[in-house]
Amino acid sequence: MADVTNRPNEQNFRRPGGSVSRYSPALSLALVAPLMLLMSVGFLYPIGSLIKLSLFTPALDLTSYRKIIEQPIYLSVMARTFRIALFVTITSFVLGYPVALAMASLKRRLAAAAAAAVFIALWSPVLVRSYAWIVLLQRNGVANNVMTELGLIEAPLKLIYNEGAVIIAMTHVLLPFMVLPIFAALRSIPQEYVCAARSLGAGASTAFLRVTLPLSLPGVFAGCVMCFILALGFYITPALVGGPRTLIVATLIGQQATVLLDWPFAAALSTVLLITTLIMVLVFRKAFSTSKGFASVD
Template sequence: MADVASRPSDHSLGRPGGPASRYSRALSFSLIGPLLLLLLVGFLYPIAALIKLSLFTPALDFTAYRKIIEQPIYLSVMARTFRIALSVTIASFVLGYPVALAMASLKRRLAAVATAAVFIALWSPVLVRSYAWIVLLQRNGVVNNVLQQLGLIEAPLKLIYNEGAVILAMTHVLLPFMILPIFAALRSIPQEYVCAARSLGAGATMAFLRITLPLSLPGIFAGCVMCFILALGFYITPALVGGPGTLIVATLIGQQATVLLDWPFAAALSTILVIATLTMVLVFRKAFSMSKGFASVD
């Protein structure tokens, strides 16, 4: 009893003199100072410079933004970029959630092997994986040769240099970013919750829908946000696997900045992409926060 009474309670963490207040304010700021400086120099300053470049050339001018609105081709590129990013996110979730669920149900050693396999795919260079899809999907590639040998097709199919090939290749590249956060969220769910639901008469499907799925929403949120944001800024894979008809914003920005040297217009495209990305993150956050499973981590 004496040991129990002598332990500091959880509420004492926030009291003066507790573990949370043992550092002075000056020391706390000195500890987080390098991170704040890195955030300022590596993130906030470049974004501010982009916004300034898109608006002041040298005086206040909205020509670059009017160009995006007035010319339908740029709005079409924007819409295609968000459509591909959303499709890749949905495909990654549909394919990644069952894999993460299977990994979470494995024993420790087998789970470590499965996690290593996912990390190996994550560490593989994007350029190599993109070229692998070119080998598989090209006119004389592996897929067309197999289909012809099986007699399923007479002439090679056009499987590459289209939007479907871009979505497929990008999903393959971004799948680990969906699997790992969901796997971490599933592993943190106590199995006693599911056992309690089953003992109270819930079936396997009901236990999954009422217990496992809601409690895994933080991992789903993290995976969806990472996949969506990374898909919006993808450059290498769409440039290699896609064709002229699958131009996306990242490729368009590269062309404007390096080929046409229209830096204000490239900055305007980048600014719109950043604003749209932040908006979509807030939308994801609001949608997932409606779940009790997600709200429990706040």
């Protein structure tokens, strides 16, 4: 007869709900402690110091926040930043979803090759890609020269140093962040669902709208959030492609901190940007959570 005294006591591993856990609460806390310490030192403490700097100089002072509200130029920069980020997110979704859908329909080797092509664009330095768009869009660049030779235009167009150029360049940089999450979500959808919808009389478009698209919304949500947040904080591409007339919040914060040395105002701009970003993420989350496909992953 086997010795039952050597068996582990499962009651010591059971949670109140009845499920079995491998680690005790103390050991779980010890495992999570390094990550919590890293988050506290590398994220929470700098954010707290930033908010404190914007509010206390050294006493409570809301001058920096009043400056943002009272001077229209700063509200205009804020509005331009969110407008560009929204357009970049929408454009990335419109261009990225068909690419992800095509990648998901390929066989494993072809899908891996397509994913590698997306990763190549992701691995390229942002500075190099930004300068490439300058070469393409400048007055004597490739785009103007081609249109002039084809007789489409008589004089070079101003294709650079405007919001359109910034949106195009930022979409090119951020497109992989939209494609990859949507591709992962599409690959996780069982093909039996689409086949069942088609066997019940649904057409290709109906099956896509009623089955594939709702179940892929978790990937759409992740891609939209990443593109939107990264677009809000972009610095190099708008500075190079947009020029001084397309000033956004990240560039403005850099000027205030490094050129004018107005650290409280730079901290106030950063705090406002952080709060509005969190609000937009919650709005995205609420909008996508209305889908059953999104709720299924909760």
